[in-house]
Amino acid sequence: MRWSTLYAPTLRDFPAEAEAPSHQRLVRAGFIRQLAAGHYSLLPLAIRVRAKIMAVIREELDRIGAQEFLLPAMHPAEIWHASGRWDVMGSEMFRLKDRKGAQLALGMTHEEIFTSIATELNSYKQLPQIWYQFQTKFRDEPRPKGGLLRVREFTMKDSYSFDLDAAGLDAAFDKHRGAYLRIFERLGIPAIPVDASSGTMGGSGSTEFMSPAPSGEDLVMRCGCGYAANVETATSRLAPAPDEDSAEVTPFDTPEVRTIADLAERHDVAADRQIKTLVYVIDETVTLVLLRGDHELVEQKLVDATGAVSLRPAEPGEIHSHLGASAGSLGAVAVSDLPILADEALRGRVNMTTGANRDEVHLRGVDVDRDITVGRWLDLRRAQPGEACPECGQPLEEVRTIEVGHIFKLGTKYSEVLDAKVLDANGKAVPVVMGSYGIGVERAIAAIVEAHHDEAGIKWPVNVAPYTVAVVMMSTKDDEVRQAAENLYRQLSDTDVILDDRDARPGAKLTDVELVGIPFRVTVGARGLKTGSVEITSRATGETETVPVAEAAARVRDLLKN
């Protein structure tokens, strides 16, 4: 490629509205442009990176025996109703009607549609199958942000496995785990596999692949021992409850106390000796959710533990009509008409303080096991940095990350409702056991930049660089320079070389090469040529070496290999 014919509109400055390093650099270096919030156009440089990422993903999926498909983006509502997800997906799913008034959805994911294809499978002899596609997904994100990090439409590689039994699913899941680790390594994304919630996917387990980055929106708790989990599932080991005697439940007045902190401050009750009483409406049922005063609820844990389809905090009116008091004075002591879910950290606690279900009155001396009818003990609280790792007891560390992949063991949730069954070896019809596996392609572009950049621009790893070598003609007027640069360009024509033949200031050209992030630059200038040499600069290390012109192509080839 000749830079003079490439459309790569680089900008003088980082765009003011961009905060994430990848957003700033991808816009400034001419890779992307925003059409609307969450909708980006990819320009030629981005297309090259995207194609390389897709090629790596294809290779690794081929290696595990996956076959490529392409399914529709637009789906009849019926199939989403059949799985129950028409309702579950809520406002994140784009919906529309066609000219005949039929309801349609734009696919956020394709479990239902791939399962409909799998209904044609009929024998265990056809299993296992791994099917995938690269396809445009639409998601009505409440807050699109960060350039390509969180958008409303994007290319996803989604794959789906179909097996006869759980052991088959485990094998397909492990294959994908391995493939994903190889993919992220080849792409230069330092992804950590972590335990995660299955969310709206359902199923028995999932692993997320998280790439550390300050602009990431997902928190991961991890430990040196190898433990790592999304905050939505992370746990920690708690110190045992102190060995104290029970006391009597005693009400006391707490005027103007509204919060855990108020009670701690004015009545000297440490937060960890309080019971936090939250009121949720879970699938239409008003439910009390109890945590220790110093702990924070992870709503996703509540969803996962209850299998809730809908879940929301109760309104003040609902709270008052059920408990007779307002938030700030709520409690579960003697409550017998509402389900009560409690976090494990409260088990066996005595001498606790909680609201009395009378405004501005609390109770002290509460013995949780004695005074509260807990329906289910659950893990509901958010693990905090510094708490003990659940596996080894060392302090947990909190890391901001970007989710770059997510794999799910789905089980038979979709195959049962959509009737994807095969005959097993005994001739019995059984639902196929499924997994699903996703990587967002454009988010991967952003994640690579988040991990490989500096103030001057992007530092693409060789595997995914739009061009791997830039031969920079420092003058287009000087015949000798021009000829030497053209020669080198020709010699390197079997690599992803770009010749910077633009009629521009040498400084501007070098700045652009750094900004765009091409791994190796060969600078061809009059001064060097006087001694028969050119300079080769590595974008990753910043190191420059002076090399005889005749050896430059070979040296570049060496550098590209390592």
Place this chain on the structure above:
Amino acid sequence: MRWSTLYAPTLRDFPAEAEAPSHQRLVRAGFIRQLAAGHYSLLPLAIRVRAKIMAVIREELDRIGAQEFLLPAMHPAEIWHASGRWDVMGSEMFRLKDRKGAQLALGMTHEEIFTSIATELNSYKQLPQIWYQFQTKFRDEPRPKGGLLRVREFTMKDSYSFDLDAAGLDAAFDKHRGAYLRIFERLGIPAIPVDASSGTMGGSGSTEFMSPAPSGEDLVMRCGCGYAANVETATSRLAPAPDEDSAEVTPFDTPEVRTIADLAERHDVAADRQIKTLVYVIDETVTLVLLRGDHELVEQKLVDATGAVSLRPAEPGEIHSHLGASAGSLGAVAVSDLPILADEALRGRVNMTTGANRDEVHLRGVDVDRDITVGRWLDLRRAQPGEACPECGQPLEEVRTIEVGHIFKLGTKYSEVLDAKVLDANGKAVPVVMGSYGIGVERAIAAIVEAHHDEAGIKWPVNVAPYTVAVVMMSTKDDEVRQAAENLYRQLSDTDVILDDRDARPGAKLTDVELVGIPFRVTVGARGLKTGSVEITSRATGETETVPVAEAAARVRDLLKN
């Protein structure tokens, strides 16, 4: 690839609901499955064909200097309002609202969006540019049909050219015309370039590429001299009006006459001596449209000639209130308060018969030039097979075709309203001159099958075949057969070879190879191996040759080359 691990669910019969040969064969041979009317899933075999088609298109576009982009599929309504096409596109454009209530469109085409990218161009020095993408288009077709022939979502290669002036556009248009002809030739699609209407695109001219097929929905008029045009634009040379004397306009009663045929039959007035009076509402104005009684209106010609944004036949009530009569007795004689558009075939005609604008009364002796105030003479009628070619006078032939590509000279329609301007050599800001160019990828798959099939299945041209050679192991039990087939498979591993290693009846395997349409089949059986030979069969010709095993791979390579 080993067929035993390929997911290609072939069916015993053609699907009953399919009529088009491509639809029947693509479903039966396991290439596609329908999710809903107009929405198809592509299975692994189809993905391979699609990838080869896309590779050919990319190569030919690269050759004319085009650069690849990828733009969003979902667009804010504002940009479609800016071009005026939010209204023009009507019910063919899918529309929806996001969670905030903002109106969105799913892109049917991308003139607006690419133009918004082009607003960043600022100098004539950056021109010409040719930009393209492979992107999913959504169109709410009233009648999706024919499998991949007419669908509601599909991959389109759309490109857009940006030039300083009309001469630049002409060059870009010619480049695309050449590229398209090469593409269709390489894909095995016998496309004819024809003059066409620009429809909702606007602009000064367009060429469609039409592939003859009995299941096609578009009619083309063509002549041996090279003339070819879509019926929406095709014209023919008319015999001159007979040289007669004018007569006086005379009313006569025509009870129960409602149609041209009624009048011809009951009052002996040949259809070509009648004036057909149609009433249209064109952009809110009631307008009379006149044709010769034996001619048929092409509505698109009316749209193109008037530049109408909206156009519909008038309602009976509207007709009556403006003309005082019902359809069947309408005419334009002495009408002065409505615009009158007339087809050229009426010019200079005398002694014509037409409705009197009184129910069941007609007028004879009408001299069109004398008695009717024609506002504009236009070419409005449909050319008929057998009429004289407008260029050479030989009889025109009518051919059913599939539109496989369409290229448009757009001019400055979009760049003006969206403000895509550059400074010209004199420093003056001028709107860029645009063209747009499209090929539907999945329709191309269908068009290839329409042109290459027989009763047994598909006959893929080598360039686009999912696999080019099938090595068929006629027995999986016979060691010698197995080993010979595996050997050949290995020897051909640098080609797109598939080894049919399925544990199935030999007849079923041969049937599948024919159905799927693999160009060359190497049949490895025990009988042949006894004499050290295998059979090579060409799908295109049906010819089989017997070749020594040792020479088989070389012979296949030869065949693939030619």
